[in-house]
Every structure is written in C-alpha cells, then in structure tokens.
Amino acid sequence: MISALKEYLLVAQNRMKKEIDLYRRELKFKxxxxxxxxxxxxxxxxxxxxxxxxxxxxxxxxxxxxxxxAEVAYRLDLPPKAMIHSVFHISQLKLxxxxxxxxxxxxxxxxxxxxxxxxPEAVLGICWNSEMGANEWLxxxxxxxxxxxxxxELRARRYC
Numbered sequence: 473m474i475s476a477l478k479e480y481l482l483v484a485q486n487r488m489k490k491e492i493d494l495y496r497r498e499l500k501f502k503x504x505x506x507x508x509x510x511x512x513x514x515x516x517x518x519x520x521x522x523x524x525x526x527x528x529x530x531x532x533x534x535x536x537x538x539x540x541x542a543e544v545a546y547r548l549d550l551p552p553k554a555m556i557h558s559v560f561h562i563s564q565l566k567l568x569x570x571x572x573x574x575x576x577x578x579x580x581x582x583x584x585x586x587x588x589x590x591x592p593e594a595v596l597g598i599c600w601n602s603e604m605g606a607n608e609w610l611x612x613x614x615x616x617x618x619x620x621x622x623x624x625e626l627r628a629r630r631y632c
Contacts, residue, residue, distance in 0.1 A: 499567075501565065501567065503538070505567060505568075506535070507534060507535060507536075508535075508565070508566040508567075509533045510530055510564045510565070511532055535549055535550060541559055544561055545559055546562065547559050594612045595612075596612050609625060
C-alpha cells in the first residue's frame with residue numbers, strides 16, 4: 473500500500489514538473505549586457521486612486537549589468553539617485569533587443585519594495601464632499617506635474 477502511494481505521488485510530481493517546465497525559460501545574461509528593469513510601482517498606497525494603472529510602463533531602463541552575483545542574480549549600474557538596491561533577480565530583467573523600444577527612466581524615489589514615494593508639492597484646492605461628509609484636497613505631487621489627485625482631508629494632512 474505504501475509503495476503504491478509513493479508511486480502515485482511520484483507520477484503526480486512528474487506531471488506537475490512537466491506542466492511547469494512548459495512555461496520556464498532559461499535566461500543567462502553576460503556582463504555589459506543592457507537590460508530593462510521590471511518594477512511594481514502600482515503598489516504604492518498613496519497612488520492608489522490613479523486611473524489606468526495597468527497602462528503604466530512595466531519596464532524601466534535600460535541599465536548595464538555590472539556583475540553576476542549568482543546564477544539568478546545580477547548587479548545593475550543604476551544612477552546614484554535611484555535609492556534602491558542594485559541587485560535584482562533574473563525574473564525582473566529583460567534583455568534589451570533594439571534601440572526602437574520606448575521605455576521610462578527609473579523614478580528616483582523608490583522603496584525597497586519598489587514602491588514609488590511621491591512627495592506632495594502643493595495643495596491646489598479644497599472642496600466639500602457631501603458623500604464623505606468632509607473636505608477633499610486637490611494635491612499636486614512632485615514627480616507628477618500634470619497629475620493632481622483629490623484626497624480626503626485626513627490622508628492629505630498626513631502627507632502635507
């Protein structure tokens with residue numbers, strides 16, 4: 473009975489491995505390769521009310537690989553103002569193919585979780601929201617010149 477269970481378990485494991493290997497890809501970068509960096513900026517809580525977050529760029533760069541830390545980790549040549557660690561897992565990198573791709577440059581204020589820290593610059597207006605029963609402030613952020621958001625008074629006071 474135990475040997476039959478072990479055999480069924482082995483068959484199931486092999487089936488799962490075969491299925492997952494269909495989607496795996498072997499990547500290997502060399503020193504001096506140019507790569508794009510994948511970041512998750514949409515996780516920033518202060519930017520949660522923005523529209524079309526899915527349309528934000530997925531990759532930033534391009535950045536040069538300085539050294540291979542491990543088989544799946546590489547150190548990138550990031551600008552000094554980047555404020556994030558320079559070692560990334562291979563799953564966060566994409567090889568630069570041609571000069572025709574348009575990418576965003578790395579925002580300077582990122583946390584270790586790759587969340588964008590955008591400091592408020594000014595309050596452009598105050599409006600009474602009858603649904604919330606409180607004032608809302610129109611807050612302009614430093615990095616997003618054309619984007620100002622309406623935020624609740626308590627939240628806006630915390631950042632301003």
